[in-house]
Amino acid sequence: MREVTGxxxxxxxxxxxxxxxxxxxxxxxxxxxxxxxxxxxxxxxxLLRHLADVGFTGAPRVLGVDGRGREVLSYVPGTAVTPPYPAWALTDDALVSVAHLLRDYHRAVSTFDPAGHVWPPHPPSPFSGELVTHNDVNLDNVVFRDGRAAALIDFDLASPGSRVWDVAGAARLWAPLRPDRHIGDARRGRALGRFRLFADAYGLTAADREQVVTAVLHNHDWSYDIVGTAAAGGHAAFSDYWANGAMVRARETRQWYVENGDALRRALT
Incomplete structure (x- = not known):
């Protein structure tokens, strides 16, 4: 790996x-x-080198390592969506642009062979092995320019998954799919409609719509297992996040998925 000087x-x-x-x-x-x-x-x-080779502009470029042993990536210009969330990032137009970016990423990564590499934990079967998914399309991992999603960052959790898995994870976070009491912004009361909007903008097939609600529940469990395991292992930031309400929200949101599975499915038909 090339060392970056200076x-x-x-x-x-x-x-x-x-x-x-x-x-x-x-x-x-x-x-x-x-x-x-x-x-x-x-x-x-x-993975990032493949994306560069196929002309996908929505990801950082690998530049090497520095003298302190850190990876060096290109800085992606734009604005990542961090709290307090700006109103423009919660609009339907912004949501649609995230779906389009994710679709474009999946097209670009579809020709990448993940064999021979050591990856983070894979999504569970049957949601693994189709292509390398981002697995963490959280709001702060999407860079916007001029109000549109332009790039994905933080590929630390990327591993062989499936299109429907990434769609489920992104929609879960961006719609967002959770009880209204845990939504304190303009998206409150619109979770199901925004779920449908994301699926339509991505171009989710009828067959995939049959799977995506199940994928949402599994994605929730998989993601919070990572958080809980890290917190139990003494990771300070995850421990703080877990202790400051995340554990309660995760439990209540999971129950909401179980109780509203039919409503989630109807929203996509």
Missing amino acids: TAGTADEVPLVGGTANRGQVVRVGDTVRRPRRDTTAATHA
Whole structure:
């Protein structure tokens, strides 16, 4: 892996907000981003290089490592959606643009061979193995320009999954699919309609619509298992997140999925 020369000092580093796993460890240095490397970094870099090779512009480029052993990626210009969420990021137009970006990513990654790489934990069967999915299309992992979703960032959880899995995860977070008492913005009361809008904008097939509601529940469980496991292992940021209401919200949201499965399915027909 190429070493990037001119390692920046602390004075040159601007912390980037958003995210939990690497909180306080991701910085911007000029037109680059420096991040901690992981056991699966080589796989992520192979994925990002493929995206660059096929002309997909909606992801960072791999530049190498710096003198402190951090991965160096290109800085993606634009605005990531971090709290307090701006009103423009919660509009239907913004939602549609996220669906289009995810569809374009899936097209670009469909020719990538994940074999031979060590990946983070895969989504569960039957939602794994079709293509390498992002697996964390959270609001702060989408970069907007001029009000439209332009790029995905933070591919740390990317691993072989399926289109319907990524759609379920993105819709779960962006609609959002959760009880109204846990939605404190303009999206409140519109979860089902926005779920349908996301599926339509992505172009989800009739067959995939049969699976996506089940995928939403499994995606919720899979995601919060990652959070709970990290918190139990002593990860400070995840422990804070878990203790400050996430555990309760996760339990109540899961029950909402169980009770509203038929309503979620009807919303897509």
